[in-house]
Amino acid sequence: MNPKFTIIKETEFGRLGEIETAHGTIQTPAFIFCGTKAAVKACSPDILKRTKTQIILSNTYHLLVYPGSEKIDELGGLQKMTAWNGPMMTDSGGYQIFSLGYGSVSQELKGIRNTKKTLVKIKEEGAKFKSYRDGKEIFLSPEGAMQAQINFGADLIFALDECTAFHIPKHETESSMERSQRWGVRCANYFNQNKKEHQGLYGIIQGGVYEDLRTKSIKYTNELDCFGIGVGGSLGKDIKDMKQVLEMIKAGCRKDRPKHLLGIGTIDAILMAIPYGIDTFDCVYPTRLARHGGALVRAHEKARYLNLNNSKFFNDSNPIDKSCACHTCKNFSRSYLHILLKNDEQLALMALTEHNICFMNNFMEEIRLALLEETWQNFLYKWVI
Structure with a gap:
């Protein structure tokens, strides 16, 4: 076809x-x-x-x-x-x-x-x-x-x-x-x-x-x-x-x-x-960001991602995003991901890549829903940093 x-x-x-x-x-x-x-x-x-x-x-x-x-x-x-x-x-x-x-x-x-x-x-x-x-x-x-x-x-x-x-x-x-x-x-x-x-x-x-x-x-x-x-x-x-x-x-x-x-x-x-x-x-942005330790989030300190290389995440037991249903967020803490990154473990890159892909797909799904329901302005307000 x-x-x-x-x-x-x-x-x-x-x-x-x-x-x-x-x-x-x-x-x-x-x-x-x-x-x-x-x-x-x-x-x-x-x-x-x-x-x-x-x-x-x-x-x-x-x-x-x-x-x-x-x-x-x-x-x-x-x-x-x-x-x-x-x-x-x-x-x-x-x-x-x-x-x-x-x-x-x-x-x-x-x-x-x-x-x-x-x-x-x-x-x-x-x-x-x-x-x-x-x-x-x-x-x-x-x-x-x-x-x-x-x-x-x-x-x-x-x-x-x-x-x-x-x-x-x-x-x-x-x-x-x-x-x-x-x-x-x-x-x-x-x-x-x-x-x-x-x-x-x-x-x-x-x-x-x-x-x-x-x-x-x-x-x-x-x-x-x-x-x-x-x-x-x-x-x-x-x-x-x-x-x-x-x-x-x-x-x-x-x-x-x-x-x-x-x-x-x-x-x-x-x-x-x-x-x-x-x-x-x-x-390449979402997957390249993941390979540098970046996890996409709606907003964080006027940024769109968490840099999990940062030492402040060493004791953070939260998932990247509590509302995210990806395998990474359901199973791994920010602390563990930080440790994986510092130990140069490939699992960190895989886990962050999966999260960022899931995040982008959910983001686009929300866009389609906002257009369908004609709620774009309300949707946009939630994403403005």
């Missing part, structure tokens, strides 16, 4: 929907956890299932580096290989063009541009990467990105694009956007001729913080022969910039397609973006 998107309810504060795939139905708004190299770090498929995870995302660039798309296809695709068997999304490798060319997101926000020799070369034909495993070159064309993701067997896949930083000159942003659009057309043409029946393609909106460029990119994406719309590229240096970009997305994008906000997924960013009609989010 082809993926199908249905809008269930629209409100001024966001919309409810569902994405039907051959591997299951995703209730939206939804959070997508990152299993970058075909595994969510410190987490088994069983844990993902028992915490009511709906969908996970893997990364084309990393899977091309190793083991390669042909091997994954030989093993039956990502779902069978990983024993996840649920809906999956794969990105195109476009973010790696950004991170290898410009530096990390944190560098971008500090206005630091990578002045060293970059690990990626971009031409009209595609992008040439250096493998971080053995230094070998990997060439990724739009057609190659499509074939790789077709081989992966993911339900929802992304066109190849170039993600640009907010601080580069407008003419560079425009040139990159126009190339991404040409790549997108090539992706759509190849995908629609070679896809597996259950797969759907997302086109990607670029244009940085420039209104005229975003408007052009929205028009292009609306007209592209694809299933969904990804909001990519830099959304600016702060929340104000991000809101301005999302306002353009809300006003200009087709309403009948699911909209995915690429790489954004903190609690506050999700709360901000939902009223702009965003349907899905992906981010």
Whole structure:
């Protein structure tokens, strides 16, 4: 079956929907956890299932580096290989063009541009990467990105694009956007001729913080022969910039397609973006936070998490969250988790990862309920720090 998107309810504060795939139905708004190299770090498929995870995302660039798309296809695709068997999304490798060319997101926000020799070369034909495993070159064309993701067997896949930083000159942003659009057309043409029946393609909106460029990119994406719309590229240096970009997305994008906000997924960013009609989010934040000793909570000393590395938790016999029904909160105290972290025990990372995944899934469920019952303002009040 082809993926199908249905809008269930629209409100001024966001919309409810569902994405039907051959591997299951995703209730939206939804959070997508990152299993970058075909595994969510410190987490088994069983844990993902028992915490009511709906969908996970893997990364084309990393899977091309190793083991390669042909091997994954030989093993039956990502779902069978990983024993996840649920809906999956794969990105195109476009973010790696950004991170290898410009530096990390944190560098971008500090206005630091990578002045060293970059690990990626971009031409009209595609992008040439250096493998971080053995230094070998990997060439990724739009057609190659499509074939790789077709081989992966993911339900929802992304066109190849170039993600640009907010601080580069407008003419560079425009040139990159126009190339991404040409790549997108090539992706759509190849995908629609070679896809597996259950797969759907997302086109990607670029244009940085420039209104005229975003408007052009929205028009292009609306007209592209694809299933969904990804909001990519830099959304600016702060929340104000991000809101301005999302306002353009809300006003200009087709309403009948699911909209995915690429790489954004903190609690506050999700709360901000939902009223702009965003349907899905992906981010490494919850699982990466867990691997650094962070446990998500509604609010703690003007933060969204507890840092269980802190010595004040040594004598704290409480669970992370008394209202949380995850295995970690039902069985482990903050004190024990602190001790595990200080002893470098892997169980700490697994336990915190499970809690953070459960927390995010519950958070999204509350969002869907608030939209359904039209109690968004009351819901939002509970989450304001």
